[in-house]
Amino acid sequence: MKTSKLFLLFLLIFTISSCSYDSESDLIEVSTDPVDPNILVNYTDDVLPIMQSACIGCHSSPPVNGAPFALVNFSQVDQRASSILNRMSLQSGAPGAMPPSGRLPQSTIDKIQQWIADGQLEN
Numbered sequence: 001m002k003t004s005k006l007f008l009l010f011l012l013i014f015t016i017s018s019c020s021y022d023s024e025s026d027l028i029e030v031s032t033d034p035v036d037p038n039i040l041v042n043y044t045d046d047v048l049p050i051m052q053s054a055c056i057g058c059h060s061s062p063p064v065n066g067a068p069f070a071l072v073n074f075s076q077v078d079q080r081a082s083s084i085l086n087r088m089s090l091q092s093g094a095p096g097a098m099p100p101s102g103r104l105p106q107s108t109i110d111k112i113q114q115w116i117a118d119g120q121l122e123n
């Protein structure tokens with residue numbers, strides 16, 4: 001009897017502790033690995049997944065929810081790279097901050113910055 005109560009207690013603690021871990025990065029599908037300085041960042045592998053998970057909900061083709069343009073292909077993103085970085089770098093919830101729902105992890109923003117620094121490669 002005593003042992004089974006103890007077991008239930010451990011089970012309860014285990015269940016609670018396994019539910020309570022929620023970091024910001026768990027909520028976002030994009031990899032939050034730090035930027036590796038030895039690998040060049042490119043659109044297809046690095047930038048496109050960020051756009052797909054955080055931007056094309058509105059910046060689709062055609063754009064919806066008041067978004068002024070699409071960000072679905074290389075040329076659209078390439079052309080707007082610096083304004084994308086600027087909007088993503090704004091503080092969470094600031095007017096014009098992208099995405100409007102909240103700032104993405106710093107490592108994601110760093111990836112866009114590194115893509116620009118590496119020359120905005122497509123592949």
Ligand code: HEC
Pocket residue numbers: 051054055056057058059065066067068080083084087088095096097098099100101
């Ligand atoms: C919920 C819808 C929504 C999502 C998601 C969203 N945007 Fe926007 N975006 C808008 C709207 C609406 C505007 C126009 C208002 C403004 O400029 O703030 C806009 C404007 C912009 C602009 C400036 C346009 C200009 O006139 O120069 C950029 C750049 C931008 N978004 C990039 C992004 C990026 C990058 C993401 C993803 C990280 C993103 N947006 C996600 C709705 C969205």
